[in-house]
Amino acid sequence: MSVEMGAMLDALRGVRWPARRPVAAGLPGAHRSRQRGTSGEFTEYRLYRQGDDPRRLDWKLLARSNRAFVRLTDDRALVPTWVVADASASLDYPLQETNGRPTKWDLLRAVAIGLAAVAHAGADPVGLLVASGNGARLAPRTRRGTVREVSRALYETRCIGASAIAPLLAPLSPNCRIVVLSDLLGDLDETLRTVAQLIAAGAQVDCVHVVAVEELELPEGVFLAVDPDESSSLPRALHRGARAEYRRAFDEFRAEAARRWRASGAGYLEARTDASPARLVRHIVSGAAGEVHADASSGLPLGPNDSPTERRA
């Protein structure tokens, strides 16, 4: 783990990542559960109905009022968190750092480790799925060293080939929290279909769309563009006349992707490579990604100077 990563984890110390809505029943944890259980945190009374556990009767209240009430309490549960990282060849862009900006994979890796650290600090099990690349898979765990394992797996990953995120998401349990980090240049349609099914089943999904600044501001000159993901596709000429058309199409794609993710009920955040990873993590865990969905239809991405707090305000 690099020095920069350590500084980012220091910056995220104390940050909590509450679930956006009650989670399914599970092991005791920090998130409010949809199950009314027997914990000591009283919530309300309810008239006894046949079939209720007699041990939950409030005998003192029965003695005073001669009516049988059942004592209800909120349950707290853990939420397993899956960090799904897209390691397709397109993430390895630009090929080297330019103007101090990291590559898309560098940013994705930092955000993934930050999210894993925050979730792990909240005692949530953290797992890792890597699409493409070496296909690393770490089951959600809460033990010590989980973040280190996640970090090691990500650092050992090489961006190769095309991504297929949907097959990774399909077998996941809906009783979990999923963060998809990708440039969305792969199987976007299938991924969105799978995500919609998971969300409908109760999963909490966030999408971090990684965009390189160099993709927005293409370099000057005439080039022959080749898609690293789809090597079989014909190359296309990048020249002055094509820039405006490219930018318009790319803007439309990003806006459409944001709209579709938000429409499916997932959170969406566009992360440029010139943004701070720690700030992006704070933005995601605060739930602002989901809130931004509502007001970010303007397509405004989170820039390097935007803070999640300001966004929430």
Next chain:
Amino acid sequence: MIGVGAPWILGLAGLGALVTVVLHFLSVRRPPVMMLPTMRFLPNRAVRAVSRSARPSDLLLMLMRAAALLLIGVALAGVTWKGTGVKHGRIVVLQRGAGEDIALAQRAVTDAMRGAFTGDTVTRMVVIDSATRVLSSAQSRAFKADTLTAVARSRFDNSVATPTLSAALLAGIRAASAVVREERTVEEVDLVIAAPFTRASIDAAMPEARAMWNGTIRLVDTHASVPQVSEADSAMTARGVMFAGERPNDAVAFAFAARGWAVAANSNTARFAPLVSGQPIVLEWPASGVPSGWTATTPDTIGAVVARGRALVFPFVRSAQIPETISKQGRAVAWWSDGQIAAIEIPTANSCTRHVGVSIPASSDVLQGQGARSLLLALSGPCGGEAGAEPSLSAGALHELEGAGNLAPARAFRSSTVVRTPWAAFLLVLALALLVAEWWLRDQEEAAVRSVEDELNALGKVA
């Protein structure tokens, strides 16, 4: 000092090299490949585009191509190292002729040759008398004005050629070309023409000949200042003719004798000499009208004979025609009214003989009248024409011919044909070697590109 024989060839080569360099900066080719994950958002158009770069592509090939072009240009343009040497050329044309004042000619030559071989000046002498002689550099250096008197006056006094400025100019241009060819460092040429200029010196070729000399000319008139002789005075001058060949009829002999002129028959110089000083005029005027050597023709009548600008009108019978071979040898002194030659003067060693093809009836008195005076004066005048008969050119006309401005530039006399550089063969071979190397290098690069493309195709990188 570097000289260029054909600067336009060097300019063309330089332009070609410049275009080559520019093309290396701007070329239509397959642009460099760049991995772009968002390539799908680019419009799907042709992958060949004009690539303009701040740095030239294929620097080595560009240098080889430009160098080959420049080498060819240098080889064909005749670039030479001229060194330092003479810069001024001087051409002195001395044209001699009837009416020349020897003293004036000597003075003109002396003045023109003063300082002619000092410093950065080279001089070439051209003498025109009966022939045009362009003296070599050594002959010009050794030429003395005193030698002018040693040349027999008959060489030009009896010359049928009238000294003309156009002939002198052409001779000067020829000499200037020789000087410029021999002395590569010459930058300008000075032309001095010393000649007895008369109005007859200006002929029809003069304007074109003058236009060929692109500079000023120094003209020195050596014409003797002989008082103008009127026709009457000319007629009063003692004259004499000796008849030769077939005897003329009495009307002819009487016509001369009646004017008090000496007449001798059959070259009787003993009888002639006491009467007339100078060289005798031999006149062949046969009664038949067919001088020796002329071609007899069917007699026909013709109305007039013209001499010295005057016409003698009479129903003459023309019985002969002068052959072209003979007409080329002499100077016509009388013409029929239709333009054919009626009398011609052919120079001999010390004199001249005039052949007259005009048949005069024995009983005719046509030569007795005033109308025949011009014909008789023309036939009895001195060989080569009468001195002082032609008026000198005015100072204004001479000044106009001299022109104003600078001396003629030497480049006007250099040949426009391709001048070979001494090391032209070596340069051409070097250029050829460069082109062969360029071809080999280009072939190697293309082979490398093909192999890379094949490899990419195999990997499915490039369709």
